[in-house]
Amino acid sequence: MLRHSLAVVSLTCLVSASAIAQLPDGADSNWHQWRGPLSTGVAPEGNPPTSWGPEENIVWKTAISGKGSSSPIVWGDRIFVTSAIENKTDEVRPAGPVDPPQPPQRDRRRGFGGFGGGRGGKPTSEYSFVVYCIDRKSGDVVWQKTAATQVPHEGVHSTNTYASASPVTDGKHVFVSFGSYGIYCYDFDGNQVWSRDLGDMQTRASFGEGASPALYGDTLIVPWDHEGPSFITALDAKTGDEIWKKERDEDTTWNTPLIVESAGRTQVIISATNRTRSYDLANGEIIWECGGQTTNPIPSPIAYKGMVLCMSGYRGEALQAISLEAKGDVTESSEVVWTHNEGTSYVPSAVLTSERLFFTKGNNGILSIIDANTGEAYVDQKRLPSVSSIYASPVAAAGRVYITGRDGTTLVLADAKEFEVVATNELGEDVDASPAIVGSQMFIRGANHLFCIGK
Numbered sequence: 001m002l003r004h005s006l007a008v009v010s011l012t013c014l015v016s017a018s019a020i021a022q023l024p025d026g027a028d029s030n031w032h033q034w035r036g037p038l039s040t041g042v043a044p045e046g047n048p049p050t051s052w053g054p055e056e057n058i059v060w061k062t063a064i065s066g067k068g069s070s071s072p073i074v075w076g077d078r079i080f081v082t083s084a085i086e087n088k089t090d091e092v093r094p095a096g097p098v099d100p101p102q103p104p105q106r107d108r109r110r111g112f113g114g115f116g117g118g119r120g121g122k123p124t125s126e127y128s129f130v131v132y133c134i135d136r137k138s139g140d141v142v143w144q145k146t147a148a149t150q151v152p153h154e155g156v157h158s159t160n161t162y163a164s165a166s167p168v169t170d171g172k173h174v175f176v177s178f179g180s181y182g183i184y185c186y187d188f189d190g191n192q193v194w195s196r197d198l199g200d201m202q203t204r205a206s207f208g209e210g211a212s213p214a215l216y217g218d219t220l221i222v223p224w225d226h227e228g229p230s231f232i233t234a235l236d237a238k239t240g241d242e243i244w245k246k247e248r249d250e251d252t253t254w255n256t257p258l259i260v261e262s263a264g265r266t267q268v269i270i271s272a273t274n275r276t277r278s279y280d281l282a283n284g285e286i287i288w289e290c291g292g293q294t295t296n297p298i299p300s301p302i303a304y305k306g307m308v309l310c311m312s313g314y315r316g317e318a319l320q321a322i323s324l325e326a327k328g329d330v331t332e333s334s335e336v337v338w339t340h341n342e343g344t345s346y347v348p349s350a351v352l353t354s355e356r357l358f359f360t361k362g363n364n365g366i367l368s369i370i371d372a373n374t375g376e377a378y379v380d381q382k383r384l385p386s387v388s389s390i391y392a393s394p395v396a397a398a399g400r401v402y403i404t405g406r407d408g409t410t411l412v413l414a415d416a417k418e419f420e421v422v423a424t425n426e427l428g429e430d431v432d433a434s435p436a437i438v439g440s441q442m443f444i445r446g447a448n449h450l451f452c453i454g455k
Contacts, residue, residue: 185237
């Protein structure tokens with residue numbers, strides 16, 4: 001209990017130091033968005049189990065039709081998750097709970113191959129783009145809504161899906177992006193409040209889409225980087241109406257924006273190949289920009305002590321700590337407080353716990369732990385036991401860091417400067433989506449099921 005209390009105290013200090021944008025009431029005890037309440041991958045009030053398996057600490061598991069690598073979000077007793085159901089091959093059926101004593105079966109046919117696999121050809125089947133609301137206590141489906149049904153205009157990478165963007169909620173409404181297939185707002189009873197069609201993306205090599213929307217107050221930020229005219233737009237969360245829209249000199253990017261309050265403004269920060277840029281939430285004006293990332297930045301930016309930490313790891317390695325006081329083009333200037341250009345992530349985002357940043361190299365099970373103040377390494381590219389390939393981003397709570405591999409193995413590490421394995425757990429199902437932690441429970445979305453892990 002003391003260890004958990006100390007973790008909560010240190011994370012509370014971190015929130016203040018990071019100048020994270022104002023959260024919806026109650027968000028700190030929920031997981032209302034991609035990367036959690038602090039946008040760091042940390043659950044400040046979380047304390048999930050350290051061990052689980054087919055017959056241990058699985059409270060329930062619920063079958064999810066179709067495919068999706070979007071992560072679940074949680075508010076109160078409601079869990080929201082999205083999926084794309086290929087109507088030609090997948091039965092459009094209500095999802096439902098499965099008794100925990102039945103061991104989950106690993107199904108390689110429906111799992112996901114390693115990155116580097118081929119892109120999919122142009123689909124001919126119709127897909128249903130579905131939003132699920134699941135009861136947190138029982139795993140029962142409260143409602144499921146089909147947002148759209150259509151034949152996709154392009155294929156996706158063999159490891160991607162048509163439901164890769166995670167939802168976000170303010171505790172009253174849930175906002176869902178299926179990208180080219182629409183942006184949607186639902187109330188908690190499943191009534192559609194509004195929808196927007198922003199057009200069709202043409203992604204690089206038909207790799208597919210994946211950036212999640214970000215929410216601040218009544219403003220929803222939607223990134224739209226692709227091989228056509230790229231832009232970022234702010235929508236009125238109440239109506240879906242456009243507040244502002246700014247063109248971007250960028251190609252396809254799968255980066256989810258960070259919204260942070262600093263230097264007297266609310267900044268919208270998004271990484272991309274040419275520049276990391278900060279936009280003024282009020283009007284879309286560029287506050288600052290900085291070059292130095294590699295191609296295809298995917299990891300989400302993280303705010304920390306007046307800086308934003310931006311990372312990429314495809315065809316190069318880059319991690320920059322940029323001052324949130326910056327203005328104009330600050331490439332290679334003193335506003336870049338420090339850099340650490342070794343062992344950085346490609347797909348997974350880092351997790352920031354207290355003053356330590358945990359991340360893995362590329363999509364591989366090779367871990368670094370660095371001092372977020374200086375960029376100096378405590379652990380430099382340590383190979384992880386039992387975890388080799390990773391898409392899911394690590395999460396943390398109660399002095400522990402959870403790293404889940406693509407085969408469903410989760411390694412639990414001590415949140416410390418030294419490398420210490422606390423536990424190794426097998427789920428028995430492939431996992432690409434990042435877990436969510438709320439209270440004493442962790443929610444992991446596998447290839448076929450949503451799992452609730454708890455005591």
